[in-house]
Amino acid sequence: MNFDPTYRSQKFRSVGTRPRRPDGIDKVTGRARYGADFNMPGQLVGRILRSPHAHARIVRIDTARAEAVKGVKAIVTASDLPDLTNGNQSLFNILDNCMARSKVLYDGHAVAAVAAIDANAAKQALKLIEVEYEVLPHVVDVDAAMLPDAPLIDKTLFTGGVEPTPETPSNVALRSEFGHGDIESGFAQADIVVERSYRTEQTHQGYIEPHACVASCNSDGTAELWVCTQGHFVFRQTCADLLGLDVSKLRVTSSEIGGGFGGKTHVWVEPVALALSRKAGRPVKLVMSREEVFRASGPTSATSIDVKIGARKDGTITAAAANLRYTNGPYADIWAELGAMTSFACYDLENVKTVGFEVLVNRPKVAAYRAPSAPMAAFAVESTIDELAQELGMDPVEFRIQNAASEGTKSSYGPVYGPIGIGPTLEAAQSHPHVKAPLGPNQGRGMACGFWFNFGGQTCTDLNVNVDGTVTLAVGTVDVGGSRASLSLIAAEELGIAYEDVKAVVADTATLGYNDMTDGSRGTFSSSMATISAARNAIGVMRHRAALQWDIPVEDVTWEDGNAKASGEKYGNLSPLSIKEIAAASGNTGGPIAGHSEMVADGAGVSFATHICDVEVDPETGSTRIVRYTVIQDAGKAVHPAYVEGQYQGGAAQGIGWALNEEYIYGEDGRLQNPGFLDYRIPVCSDLPMIDTQILEIPNPNHPYGVRGVGETSIVPPLAAIANAISNAVGIRMTHIPMSPPRILAALNRERNQ
């Protein structure tokens, strides 16, 4: 059936309320089952042996002594995961990352795996696997990796996106460029130009649940995988490709997910668990330790960024440019490209140019982390904008309002914007009581803006009307933060029934059509669009059934508030048929009632936020405390406002950790020195104040209810907002993230000694 996704203004009954989430009781009683909470009969314990070297050739692996350990049932190395990738480089990179083939490329790279009857046997076997390495020179720093004499990660890599292609290999995988106009003439028109260089260190998503799965391969080629993932359909495809399984024969069930933030969009141990199970002939449970999570999964890019912005005295930006260098880990991806696209997305610029460089280093493969690549670019740009406003003697909010993008602006990365929220969030900031509140000694205030694209993507949903008139909604996007509640609200709204009469579940890969991952803030956006479509299809069926019961033409049956109604005076004596009555009669009117929906959910509305932050800097220790924090963000339409606020607060908290504490610290030997929560310190409860939120609703014209994704943008502004606040508090411009006490103290001491 044709589905019209166009936004139509309406008065909502369910959407916008704050009911209890359907998975709440399971999660407060300990009953919810996460990745590590599932067991199968005869299950073995899997463990992985990881490289202690940042870069080395694997000369020899001898597993004989390990195989002799009592209780060991299977050992796999790269030879047990033959290359079936058929020239697909990105798939090969996933395979090579799951199990190193000829070289190990970072500290923590997997080289072998064991399945044994218990953890002790598995651990003992790991110790007895002999790996002979030829250690190679390594490089972990982004700028050092770009130098001509840097150790090469991949000797066959020649920079793409450059004409002509270079004749010598390098660690720069790809150059990308965005923008329009002529920046040289733009800078020539400027009265003031500010040019600065920035660095940000590598951070981890820091989900509290380590990666975990249970894999079971049968001798008939069928297999099952229970796993914590942001996208079980994508995991199914990747695992089937890497193991040579038929997609239909691999059934993947997503567990409850204990945080992902992008880090669970990639397979890490799952293909290895399947390979172990295939070899052992028994199910295998493989759970990463926290140390493994840090060393071998997830992190975001470390970056080095140059920004140059020019403006006239009247406050008009005349030109803006950025050069962005992002670590990718040892495999080429598009992280700098995303940074280059998002850098100046908040502004209406005549002349703009951004250039991104993907840089390979001996660090773990970079994974998406909430609005991936945008926070670092925003840190550099929004810090420079702040300094420029200062030089111009303008209020930083007013300066941004004057240059903000609006409907019709050609964005710095290409598309022309529809209705957007950057202007409104800035205006809300301007009139927010926070900006007028008094500041104490050593305190300062900063603000910054952020942007994220939001994605849509392939989505499939089933809506079943049960015989008692209640509804079961099966979706294929993993619920990472309350989407079963928001999608139940959407179904209730469209059908005109109570929220409590809808039960939403995340279906496994065998029972629903393909869905892309829950990424790009797409979960509620795309699955709600598919749910509305499925509900409308179910309503179509129910109108038809009512028409049959009444023996009138279906065109004369309308749907209002959960009831079929016969329209027109000639049917004056027909009382409405409720969904319960239609469902109860369904066995005699044509059978079960369902609505299905398959679509590519296009038109995810772009998202903008403005954050305001007060800090207090201790001049003796360099320690920074967040005193007050306000998030203002456009949600399009907040389906379940409590969980929208939760997304705003959670993203801000992650950004605060990134800004002030979190970083990967490598030794001279290229080994990660802080792979644990003690030394990689994420914000704890006593570090933070309440995080105030203001939800703006500028409807997305491409969604029936106006919904935009809300999950990611909130992590984009904090780095710059806090840097700007620190600058305001103590008069020093911090250009290196994290702004940890030693860095701030060093900057204060430099200032004092000048």
Added chain:
Amino acid sequence: MVSVPVSTTINSDEVEFLCRADESLLDVLRNRLGLMGAKEGCGTGDCGACSVIMDGRIVCSCLVLGAEAEGRTIETIEGMADGNELHPLQKKFIEHAALQCGICTPGFLMAAKALLDANPDPTEEEIRFWLAGNLCRCTGYDKIVRAVADAAQEMRGKRA
């Protein structure tokens, strides 16, 4: 390695089990007793996802040996509700949307219960410092602190 026989009380039930001398209480709860509400987020006592109450004191069960449970009284998340009647903290966590992914929630609830058992009227600062041993990566703690304060208020009302 010879197993150690242990007799203990968990959620008011007398429980006996055998465990290895080097086995953590967390592994015993999860792997031997089927009490999987306590989660392993780190295994080093840094995240609090495995928090349980032992003889009235909040502990990371990953840092306690199974054998140390001998003769003790242990409370886990599975024993927090009274049958179908949720503890006020559990109700308030749901009501305030104080969980997103929920993996840290059992640990937070146990830590918050230990707090309110010791201090029925905590300030915001006391709540924040008491819960500083439990990591949450989703919420920014805002709604957790509010839920705990609200539960404390409700429980005080009932006592009065």
